[in-house]
Amino acid sequence: MQFSELATKLGSAIAASSLDNQLNPILTGLAPIETASSGTISYIEGDKFAQCVSSTAASALILPMNQAIQSQATDRGIAWIAASEPRLLFAQVIKLFYQPFRLPPGIHPSAIVESGVEIGENVSIGAHVVIQPGVKIGNDVTIHPNVVIYPDVEIGSRTILHANCTIHERVRIGADCVVHSGAAIGSEGFGFVPTATGWFKMEQAGYTVLEDGVEIGCNSTVDRPAVGETRIGRDTKLDNLVHIGHGCQIGSNCAIAAQVGLAGGVKVGNRVLLAGQVGVANQVTIGDRAIASSKTGIHRNVEPGEIVSGYPAVSHKLWLKTAAIVNRLPEMYQFFKQSQRN
């Protein structure tokens, strides 16, 4: 694709550009800026990566709204487009070069679709998929090979289920969701009541709901509760190997990074960010727009907008202070021992 064609396709997403008949390279692909070769388009996320512009071999760049950087690119003969959010513009460029694999429409002859399954229009059901009775599938849904869907499941339009994932009974998946490979949705919550003779299993008779636009990462698990619902709100994204316990209520537009674990009945607000390997204890409530940094262990409620770190979680500011001072403990302890002796 020629640079000028790319610029035309992006249209109003571009705030400034070097568009010029003299400098109109043919672009054959995308690359990270450090390893870009001639013919590729790359990007820098912000001003602090400015020095990369002086060394990259990319033929075109996406730049921030910084005239000095833009001039530098022009001086090096690099075509560029700019926007206030270069990463967002780059994401739009990627879509012009690459579309992920889509199964062809239709039901593969090796798929097993039991009776009493409703299937919408233009649906792709891959090889060896198994769909039990009482499942409803919307339009334009893609179900990759070897997915298993238990009975009493609804799947909204345009949703994609990747290979080898499992959708258990009593699950409601909205439109435009993605469930990545190996994930288990609506699996039995961990419910055992201790008795004198051992654990008594509490059957998990509730529902699991993914609202529209939810993504669930590879091998993540979202459990079904004993009663009521486990619910993940609209446009919330989960990374790989995340565990969502039974009865959790997660708001909209959250991002939950890899290997996070939420115990049972956790309530998470909207636009919450949980970094990798965070753990949240039973019944905790986390307010809107709260942030937990990686490996935080949350045992108490988190206020809206609060940023927490550490184990047990404290405010991120306090944690930064104490984490620094912990390393002075050997000195402090020596002083303490001496003072005691005196």
Next chain:
Amino acid sequence: MQFSELATKLGSAIAASSLDNQLNPILTGLAPIETASSGTISYIEGDKFAQCVSSTAASALILPMNQAIQSQATDRGIAWIAASEPRLLFAQVIKLFYQPFRLPPGIHPSAIVESGVEIGENVSIGAHVVIQPGVKIGNDVTIHPNVVIYPDVEIGSRTILHANCTIHERVRIGADCVVHSGAAIGSEGFGFVPTATGWFKMEQAGYTVLEDGVEIGCNSTVDRPAVGETRIGRDTKLDNLVHIGHGCQIGSNCAIAAQVGLAGGVKVGNRVLLAGQVGVANQVTIGDRAIASSKTGIHRNVEPGEIVSGYPAVSHKLWLKTAAIVNRLPEMYQFFKQSQRN
């Protein structure tokens, strides 16, 4: 189901009730107390949830042995039954309203059962299941779609294998076990010997044993050892995304929460509780009835009955104290700096 019928079915599990011809609602389902609607039965776990009784719309409740709470329910026209363990009674009620999906008996025509497989009576083998030679399956076993069983595996009666799980060679699964979707049992332990020219792979020639009544959560992994056994004792329950390293010996009646990881050769006693994201180092021994709170990192042996927290693990009491004081470190450090200057 009418309330009176429910009470009859539960029989001696009920210690007290409001049973009365005047107050005998028809119950159509189960609900959490906060969101219960008319026609549902719900429960409160103990006295501290008493205030919920004054606002719930449930038609029937399971209550603790507390006359004040019981009177309050009666006054609000809510039918109730009570027991000393309301959560256990509620688990029994759930079983009256809900049974999880069972595959119909028989072998689905798309399943591949290799020669030399012994199959008991009344077994359900789902679509696209693959069973390699030399596998023995007991009576009333359920194997959901897309499960793969390697050779030389034994599966006891009434055990359930959920979709997409994998049972590797040299596995012995007892009766009444449940392996949830995506779990891998008897997978190769992580055994590599460093040499001058790279890692030398130590083949894992041992056995993996799940005793009767064991449950393994979704996408959990239980590894096969080089020699000897990895063993999980009777009635022990594992949640999702748990890793059990090769050669671990876990006792009976334990509960191991999500994302816990045990390195190789760990010995765990009976009735041990490990909360979410706990990690246990190689060869550690954990005594009977010990408890580790969430995210604990255990590098040393834990005594029977001990409660541990923190990383590295210390007694829970000490951890509570130090975790509180850590947040006073900025003050302490300021004092320390001043004292040094003086």
Next chain:
Amino acid sequence: MQFSELATKLGSAIAASSLDNQLNPILTGLAPIETASSGTISYIEGDKFAQCVSSTAASALILPMNQAIQSQATDRGIAWIAASEPRLLFAQVIKLFYQPFRLPPGIHPSAIVESGVEIGENVSIGAHVVIQPGVKIGNDVTIHPNVVIYPDVEIGSRTILHANCTIHERVRIGADCVVHSGAAIGSEGFGFVPTATGWFKMEQAGYTVLEDGVEIGCNSTVDRPAVGETRIGRDTKLDNLVHIGHGCQIGSNCAIAAQVGLAGGVKVGNRVLLAGQVGVANQVTIGDRAIASSKTGIHRNVEPGEIVSGYPAVSHKLWLKTAAIVNRLPEMYQFFKQSQRN
């Protein structure tokens, strides 16, 4: 196998032995030293396990180069072989007794191999495997049942893919690799750009490369980047439930234990060891031969050869000191409060 035959097969791997016509037991299997029975061969890893020699019932032992221990074995009538690295020798012995299950060569009739797939010689493709168009498979490759391979994938010779794993598009797997059951290779990296109206999905258009000799544990996930590559170097081994974020560059001969998580763009050198549940933040660089102990949270670069522990990671030596002193904090705090009062 008779002891003498075993010794002959191991040949130059043995540095010393008790080989003698008088003491030449028939060996029927392998066992851990504590539970070994007559007829088995076992090993002790080093001098500190010497006391096991006095009590084991094994008929043969692999021993370290320690004459006292060797004499003790001889005195008890136990045949033995010795080497400077007993564990390595034992790994070689295991291979003489046990070979893991291999599928028979050929393509199972239930496998779905789409058009445009190149398959080498002597390949085993199991039941219900699904291979999309544009996949190239080398010689002697084994693909266990229910594996799904997306389009545009290359798999090198002798590589083994275990059951239920998923290989996504744009993946290059080298020769002699093993992908264990349930793993997801080349899955979409977690890339969402925040906008006023919600997350904008950044398509992941890059490649995922496993060099020769790489192993990926069960249910682990290795993500595909937006641009460029995620790369795991030659002979690097990953345990179960590991997450490798998009764009990570991992060197050769590393060992990464269970439940480790690497965020995006992490650079790891050669011969690095990451113990269980370690987490590494975005864009961090870890030098050659560095070691992180279990549960370490790494937010900053780690120097070559550095050993780190704790959260946030500090040098292991400092961490050992501070971890000990943290438990004296209650005393120190009491002293601090008293001093303030004075």
